[in-house]
Amino acid sequence: MGTEDRKEREKEQMRQLIIKTAMQLFIEKGMDNVSIRAIAEKIEYSPGSIYTYFKDKSEIIHAIHTEGFEKLYALQKTLDGVENPVDKLAQMGRLYMKFALENRDYYDLMFIAKGVAEKITEKQEWDVGNRSYDYLRETVKECIDQGYINDPNVDAVTFGIWGFVHGMAALIIRGRCAMMPEEFIEQTVSGSLSFMYTHLINN
Amino acid sequence: MGTEDRKEREKEQMRQLIIKTAMQLFIEKGMDNVSIRAIAEKIEYSPGSIYTYFKDKSEIIHAIHTEGFEKLYALQKTLDGVENPVDKLAQMGRLYMKFALENRDYYDLMFIAKGVAEKITEKQEWDVGNRSYDYLRETVKECIDQGYINDPNVDAVTFGIWGFVHGMAALIIRGRCAMMPEEFIEQTVSGSLSFMYTHLINN
DNA sequence: TTCAATTATTAAACAAGGTTCAATATATAA
DNA sequence: TTATATATTGAACCTTGTTTAATAATTGAA
Numbered sequence A, B: 001m002g003t004e005d006r007k008e009r010e011k012e013q014m015r016q017l018i019i020k021t022a023m024q025l026f027i028e029k030g031m032d033n034v035s036i037r038a039i040a041e042k043i044e045y046s047p048g049s050i051y052t053y054f055k056d057k058s059e060i061i062h063a064i065h066t067e068g069f070e071k072l073y074a075l076q077k078t079l080d081g082v083e084n085p086v087d088k089l090a091q092m093g094r095l096y097m098k099f100a101l102e103n104r105d106y107y108d109l110m111f112i113a114k115g116v117a118e119k120i121t122e123k124q125e126w127d128v129g130n131r132s133y134d135y136l137r138e139t140v141k142e143c144i145d146q147g148y149i150n151d152p153n154v155d156a157v158t159f160g161i162w163g164f165v166h167g168m169a170a171l172i173i174r175g176r177c178a179m180m181p182e183e184f185i186e187q188t189v190s191g192s193l194s195f196m197y198t199h200l201i202n203n
Numbered sequence C: 001t002t003c004a005a006t007t008a009t010t011a012a013a014c015a016a017g018g019t020t021c022a023a024t025a026t027a028t029a030a
Numbered sequence D: 001t002t003a004t005a006t007a008t009t010g011a012a013c014c015t016t017g018t019t020t021a022a023t024a025a026t027t028g029a030a
Helices: A003-029 A036-042 A047-053 A057-077 A085-102 A104-112 A123-145 A154-173 A182-200 B003-029 B036-042 B047-053 B057-077 B085-102 B104-112 B123-145 B154-173 B182-200
Strands: none
Touching (some): A003 A047, A057 A085, A057 A123, A085 A154, A154 A182, A154 B182, B003 B047, B003 B104, B057 B123
């Protein structure tokens, strides 16, 4: 009796269609236009139907959220070949900022938006994010082990560095630097990254 | 003909009452419960009346926003007496984190929330915030001038430090560290502050 | 004081959003 | 074929911010 299998497959297809549509809207028109009604309209279903496939809106958002972390991790993985952990760390910092500023909606959803992290109840739901965090942490650990960073507290250093890049990104994305000219911001971010790089590392 | 004066005074009183009520709700029940309807109900007016005194909700939010910056600046001013700029900087960092974590709703509104900064169109509206930024910048400048920080780019250093503390605060407030135990976060933040302090300064 | 003009206030409505639900249509299993 | 289960819909509910027409109150002048 393969009927159940097929139905499950069809249901999964529908789920994917909804997610795909949500992502399209997300990329094209930003988070604010990913409304249940907008998704429904685009797939020519009624808003209520969405609820046959998802418990609530946050379940759909979560999929976009996860996609964002996939993108970020894929970028981080391009640094796999970098031998020197200090170089790797420096490049990771610039790569992170670049990702944040070139994918502002994704970044916002992943690290800033309200009501996203709050919905995560299952431990394993943090995995996609932790993977990226651990990638940074490992690099920091190598820097410490090889004597490039002079502090035994891996977590403090890692969190500090994350905070540093996230902070700049978040301030820019949420318009808290709007009083500064665009080019000035760019230069300043670049200068900050250099400053940190120069001072946190022993040569 | 003092009538117009009185009317203006009464109107101003009403504005203050609305703002006061909004702040009460804000502090008691958080940002999400500062709805026009909630404010109106508390002062026993109809929701529509609010619009005689404020163009829209963002004008009311802006008042709370400004109050937050007043609070922060008042805290910063307690450091006026600290002679050594390095000490001042270190203390300012801890004070900033303390403010952020003990006044999460205020901090959120001031530095994270969407749709707040976006509404600021007039240059002078940034003044309350810039004052705090300049206070940090001045301290950083002193550190550089006195040879404690080895980087001529005042803005890059200032923005970097701001980003660093803001980043940690924002990650915590917006629940991006929810996978870590509370005490661990506290220790880590403290460790990060120490790490930065130790490494960014020449002794 | 009276009355026209202004101003303040309200209730109701609108628009958008998430979500629920009874009714309908469709598909499945026996 | 028929009873059961599932999918879908449209309308409704609820909660926002905001607008508006109607009403009430106040004011300035005659």
